[in-house]
Amino acid sequence: MNWLSKLIIIAVLSAAGCTNSISSNNGMVLCTGIAVPLHSRAPVKDSFVLVPKGQYQVGKAGFLLNPLRTVQVDSFFIAVFETTNSQFAAFVSATGYITDAERRQDALVFAPGLPEFRWMNDSTACWRYPNGISRGGIDHKMDHPVTCISYSDILAYCHWAAVRLPTLNEWEIACRAGTATDYFFGNSDTAINHYANIWHGRDHLAADSSDGYMYTSPVGSFAPNAWGLYDMYGNVFEFCSGRVSATESKTIAHARGGSWWCSSRSCHFFTSYDIGRVNIHASFSNQGFRVVKNYFL
Numbered sequence: 001m002n003w004l005s006k007l008i009i010i011a012v013l014s015a016a017g018c019t020n021s022i023s024s025n026n027g028m029v030l031c032t033g034i035a036v037p038l039h040s041r042a043p044v045k046d047s048f049v050l051v052p053k054g055q056y057q058v059g060k061a062g063f064l065l066n067p068l069r070t071v072q073v074d075s076f077f078i079a080v081f082e083t084t085n086s087q088f089a090a091f092v093s094a095t096g097y098i099t100d101a102e103r104r105q106d107a108l109v110f111a112p113g114l115p116e117f118r119w120m121n122d123s124t125a126c127w128r129y130p131n132g133i134s135r136g137g138i139d140h141k142m143d144h145p146v147t148c149i150s151y152s153d154i155l156a157y158c159h160w161a162a163v164r165l166p167t168l169n170e171w172e173i174a175c176r177a178g179t180a181t182d183y184f185f186g187n188s189d190t191a192i193n194h195y196a197n198i199w200h201g202r203d204h205l206a207a208d209s210s211d212g213y214m215y216t217s218p219v220g221s222f223a224p225n226a227w228g229l230y231d232m233y234g235n236v237f238e239f240c241s242g243r244v245s246a247t248e249s250k251t252i253a254h255a256r257g258g259s260w261w262c263s264s265r266s267c268h269f270f271t272s273y274d275i276g277r278v279n280i281h282a283s284f285s286n287q288g289f290r291v292v293k294n295y296f297l
């Protein structure tokens with residue numbers, strides 16, 4: 001580590017109030033008990049936060065799908081932001097990969113006016129045209145999260161990028177950032193507007209852009225959690241690896257955190273404990289992901 005790196009780390013530690021720390025070999029700093037990115041004030045698009053090995057509380061008392069319990073995890077890095085169109089474009093450019101939605105032409109998209117929980121198939125929709133060709137491409141949305149990709153597509157991306165999806169527990173640990181409440185900012189969702197791009201309309205019959213975005217927003221447009229992770233709630237559902245029961249079908253994948261479509265009256269998956277489910281080949285315009293890396297000393 002050169003002298004400039006040491007100075008930066010000292011500055012970050014000071015700002016974070018660290019008393020005990022170690023530094024890793026890829027630009028992250030670990031304070032005892034909390035994870036801090038080097039870029040905590042102005043994170044770059046490929047920043048990661050180191051979550052230390054340890055025991056963490058996950059789940060919610062009385063919630064059968066995700067009961068309250070203590071779990072053990074190894075240290076891991078988790079991306080500060082959801083994976084963007086720009087990052088996915090680099091993968092496709094390098095590999096020529098064709099997504100499920102492009103092959104199957106079965107992506108499900110949303111337009112204002114649909115009844116609650118109703119989505120429509122648009123054969124033209126794919127990651128390049130996440131709301132269908134008629135509503136434009138991603139030329140000006142390269143910093144938005146990639147959508148209309150399936151769990152199966154994401155596994156291919158992760159293999160190419162030498163990353164992986166977070167497990168269900170890892171995602172929740174990172175989302176909670178040390179909290180035990182339903183949201184990382186408390187037990188009421190009244191502050192959700194500060195942290196998440198969600199749907200604020202009474203229903204989905206009329207358009208809602210009251211928080212600035214009807215569909216996805218550029219990653220990092222809302223406030224982060226205490227560990228500096230953006231869009232853990234809202235913007236797009238984030239796929240995780242693993243299953244909620246040993247008997248669950250292998251065709252089911254799980255996604256967490258809710259999306260731009262979710263509102264307090266519908267969906268309401270923008271919590272720390274909820275777990276969504278979807279077919280591994282299904283593609284929706286509100287489904288995306290963020291990645292993690294293993295931690296090697």
Ligand SMILES: [Ca+2]
Binds near residue numbers: 208212213
């Ligand atoms: Ca919104």
